[in-house]
Structure formats: structure tokens, C-alpha cells
Amino acid sequence: MPAAVAAPAPGDANVVEDLFGFLRVLSDGSIIRSPDDPEFSPTTFPSDHPSVQWRDAVYDKANNLRVRMYKPSAGAEPVGRKLPVLVHFHGGGFCLGSCTWGNVHSFCLRLATEADAVVLSAGYRLAPEHRLPAAFDDAEGFLKWLSDQSVNAAASDGWLTEAADFGRVFVTGDSAGGTMAHHLAVRAGSATPKRGEGEGEDVDPITIKAYVLLMPFFGGVDRSKSEAVEFPLEELPFVNLALLDQFWRLSLPVGASRDHPIANPFGPDSPGLGSVEFPPVLVVSGGTDILRDRNVDYAERLAALGKPVKVIEFGGQPHGFYTLDPWSETTGELIRLIAQFIVDSCVFEPRTT
Structure with missing residues (x-):
């Protein structure tokens, strides 16, 4: 440091x-x-919810990386009921953000109760102190920690394991966190399956059912149409082109352009995704988001490769509307769609060739 x-x-x-x-x-x-905390991370949102329990844990002692864990209160539900697990990575251009910020915390509270799921909001190392792919490595390390929780009874957190269904894990991410979810999907879908001693025995103790990319932060040297929109100075949105370029300057490997594979999944030097095994992917875009066209183009390119991808656009909504106002009616609509996507993905069967 x-x-x-x-x-x-x-x-x-x-x-x-x-x-x-x-x-x-x-x-x-x-x-x-x-x-x-910066001024743009409001602290006026609720920090607790009557139907949700939450607590913090350290998942990487060497780097002091924390996870904030949420689970719906049992209420009248049967004891021992297992819930799907939503792993969530916050946004902030890889340079800012925390799982403890008030708006991120409030969104995860609502996500846990209304999606009826265990939510794990994981922190990661930030740039420019730790340039990419450090954040991706941390995210992969978190999934390893989650796997260990499911198999190591002596070291696991009983508060988590009593409610978590490790066979129904979903990776979600907001903005930069959505980019992380994409790269996790590519890493997992490109890896040689782990096998146990028995033929065909999969020893991975968690199963990632799907990925949810909330307005993922992608880039490129050539501007998209939505990036090229010019706003009057007095109407310049919070997330604007100058800010996005600054995030990339501070987070990409030194000397890399916005066409680096980290930023541009379909750039000139990016590996092909045709052979990558993708589970279902949900991409959420905003009608007034400067990243709108990149998000839609990403989903259309995956679909053209035959990947199980769905894109939903919230017309008139800006970048990160769900953390700008976690308790809005539109955020509630988003969470309902995520909850339904969880249900649909649990019955998804990949095509065989």
C-alpha cells in the first residue's frame, strides 16, 4: 500500500x-x-429491516476483505429451510464502493427479503492501489471461500450454512460488479471441470445457476451511440463519459487501452466466447444510462453465439437507479424480475450437442 x-x-x-x-x-x-463515505453514498436509507438478519465476516484475512451477509428471518417458515444464495459485487468503477456503504447495504436488505434469498455482498480490492485483474481474483477467491463454507463444518459459519442452499448460487453485480460477474462466468465456463476419484464425479461443492449483470461497466476505444450523446453542462449526468474514462485510466493495467479484454469483451484482442459454457445470464440496462448501448450489444452478441441470455431495459432509468433509490417502486420491480429469473434458472437445462 x-x-x-x-x-x-x-x-x-x-x-x-x-x-x-x-x-x-x-x-x-x-x-x-x-x-x-462520500456524499453520493446516502446514509438516510434504512440500515435494518424487520424481516432480515445481517452480519459481517472476513473472507480473506490477508487482504482484510469482508462480506456482509443477509438472510430473511425465519418467521413462520419451517426451521432448516434452505434458500438460494445471491453473491453480490458492488459498483464504483473498480475504484470506489464498499459493501458497507448505506445505499449498497439498503439495496441488499431489500434484495434479501423480496427475493427470499441469502445475499452475500462481498468486498474486493480497489484500484488504483490494486489494478485489475485484482478485483476478479478476489471475486474468484470469494467463491472459493463460499465453497469451503459448504464442506468444512469445522471452519464454516453456522449462521450462513443453516440457511444457504449451495446448490442454488447466483452471481450478481452492479456496474463494475456486473463486469466482474461476466469475467467470473468466462473463467468458470472456460475451466476444465474438476473430477473426483469416481468417473464423472463433480467435486465442486457449490453450483452457480446463473448470473445477473446490472448495468455492467464495459468499455471500448470506439464510442457507442449512447456514449457519444452530448449533454449540456448543466444537465450532465452523474455517470458521464469523463468519469468512465477516468475509472478505466485508474483501474486497467498500466498502458492498457479501453479495448483491453478486461474492459471490452468483444475487443480486437479479446478471446472468443463461442466455446465458453454459460449458464443463464440476465442483463439489465437503463434507458438513460450512458452504458445502455454497450449493455444491449453485449447481450445481443452472446445471444448470437447461442448463449442463454436475456436483456431487460428499464426505460427512462439512469445508471444504478436501484442504488440511487433502493426503496423505489422501480427497484421493487427489478427485484421481482430477479426473483422470477432465479426460479426460471433453477429449472434450466443446458442444451446437449
């Missing part, structure tokens, strides 16, 4: 990158993060 230095004054010539004053990069390479 970079050494701590005195915070520069606003407008200091030594600041070469500034994200809302919350994250600053100095000309000597030093990085300064504010210890406080």
Missing part, C-alpha cells in the same frame, strides 16, 4: 487524478483516500 501523505488542498497542482475529492492520485504516485 502507498505511504500515507498529507491531504493536498483542492486545486493542488500535484493532484493528477481526483475522484470527487474522495480519491486523489498525486504526481509522485501517492494515493489518498478519504476515510469517510
